[in-house]
Amino acid sequence: MIFSSELIKGTLKTIVLKLLRDHGKMYGYEITQRVKELTGEKIQLTEGALYPTLHALEQEGLLKTEVEYIGKRMRKYYSLSPVGTSKSKERISELTDFINTLTSLLDLKTRNA
Amino acid sequence: MIFSSELIKGTLKTIVLKLLRDHGKMYGYEITQRVKELTGEKIQLTEGALYPTLHALEQEGLLKTEVEYIGKRMRKYYSLSPVGTSKSKERISELTDFINTLTSLLDLKTRNA
DNA sequence: TTTGTTTGCCTAAGAATCTTATGTATATTT
DNA sequence: AAATATACATAAGATTCTTAGGCAAACAAA
Numbered sequence: 001m002i003f004s005s006e007l008i009k010g011t012l013k014t015i016v017l018k019l020l021r022d023h024g025k026m027y028g029y030e031i032t033q034r035v036k037e038l039t040g041e042k043i044q045l046t047e048g049a050l051y052p053t054l055h056a057l058e059q060e061g062l063l064k065t066e067v068e069y070i071g072k073r074m075r076k077y078y079s080l081s082p083v084g085t086s087k088s089k090e091r092i093s094e095l096t097d098f099i100n101t102l103t104s105l106l107d108l109k110t111r112n113a
Numbered sequence: 114m115i116f117s118s119e120l121i122k123g124t125l126k127t128i129v130l131k132l133l134r135d136h137g138k139m140y141g142y143e144i145t146q147r148v149k150e151l152t153g154e155k156i157q158l159t160e161g162a163l164y165p166t167l168h169a170l171e172q173e174g175l176l177k178t179e180v181e182y183i184g185k186r187m188r189k190y191y192s193l194s195p196v197g198t199s200k201s202k203e204r205i206s207e208l209t210d211f212i213n214t215l216t217s218l219l220d221l222k223t224r225n226a
Numbered sequence: 227t228t229t230g231t232t233t234g235c236c237t238a239a240g241a242a243t244c245t246t247a248t249g250t251a252t253a254t255t256t
Numbered sequence: 257a258a259a260t261a262t263a264c265a266t267a268a269g270a271t272t273c274t275t276a277g278g279c280a281a282a283c284a285a286a
Contacts, residue, residue, distance in 0.1 A: 015219070018220075039214050047236080072282090099216065106127070159245070165265095184253075186262075
C-alpha cells in the first residue's frame with residue numbers, strides 16, 4: 001500500500017526539513033530513497049514533486065546547497081541554513097500539534113513512540 | 114494558532130467523511146462550525162474549499178443530499194451513501210496508518226487516545 | 227560489449243485544489 | 257436600524273502536484 005499523494009502534499013516540506021535536521025546534509029535522490037526506506041515503501045516521493053520543493057525552500061532561504069562531483073556525476077547537497085534550522089523547529093512542532101488535533105478529531109488510536 | 118492550510122489540504126475529505134459517519138447528516142455551514150469547535154479554532158475550513166469538496170464527494174457518489182427549508186432559508190444536508198460508508202472506512206484507516214508512519218518518521222510523540 | 231538498471235539532476239504541460247473575493251439572501255442580535 | 261450570523265454558491269488566480277519527458281554517467285548482467 002502506498003499513501004495517496006493527497007496526504008503527503010501538506011507534509012512534504014516538513015519531512016524534508018526534518019530529514020535534513022537529522023542528517024546534516026542530503027541530496028535529492030538520497031532523500032527519496034531514505035523516505036522510501038524509512039516508511040517501508042509507503043511514502044514514495046516523486047522527483048517532479050521533490051525538486052521543485054527543494055528549489056522553493058532554497059529560494060525562501062531555508063536551505064543552502066553545495067555541489068559535489070562523484071566522478072563526472074553531480075550531486076547537489078542541501079542543508080539547513082540558520083533560518084532553516086529555526087523554521088524547521090516551528091514546522092515540526094506545528095505538524096506534531098496538527099497530528100494530535102487530527103487524532104482527537106478522528107478519534108484515532110496511534111502508536112506511541 | 115491556526116494550522117496552515119497546507120496541512121489541512123490532504124485531510125479535508127477524510128475529515129468530512131468522518132464527521133458524517135459520526136453525525137449521520139450535516140450541512141455545510143454546520144461542518145465548518147463543528148470542526149472549528151472540535152479543534153479549538155485551530156482548523157478553520159473556508160467555504161471556498163468546503164463546498165467544492167462536498168460537491169466533488171457527491172459527484173463521486175460518496176454523499177447524498179436532501180434539502181430542507183428553515184423558514185425561507187435553505188439547508189442542504191449531506192450524508193454518506195452506502196459506497197461512501199465503505200469508502201470512509203478506507204479513508205480513515207489510511208489516514209490512521211499515515212499518521213503512524215509520519216509519527217515514526219518524524220520521531221514525534223503523540224497523545225494516545 | 228552492449229543492453230538494462232540504477233543513480234542523479236532537471237523542467238514543462240496539464241490537472242487538481244485551495245485562497246480570496248464576491249454575490250445573494252434570510253435571520254437574529256444589539 | 258444596523259450589524260452580525262447563518263447559509264448557499266461560484267470564479268479568477270495561485271499553488272503545487274502528476275505525468276512525462278530529457279540528459280547523462282555508473283554499474284550490472286547477458
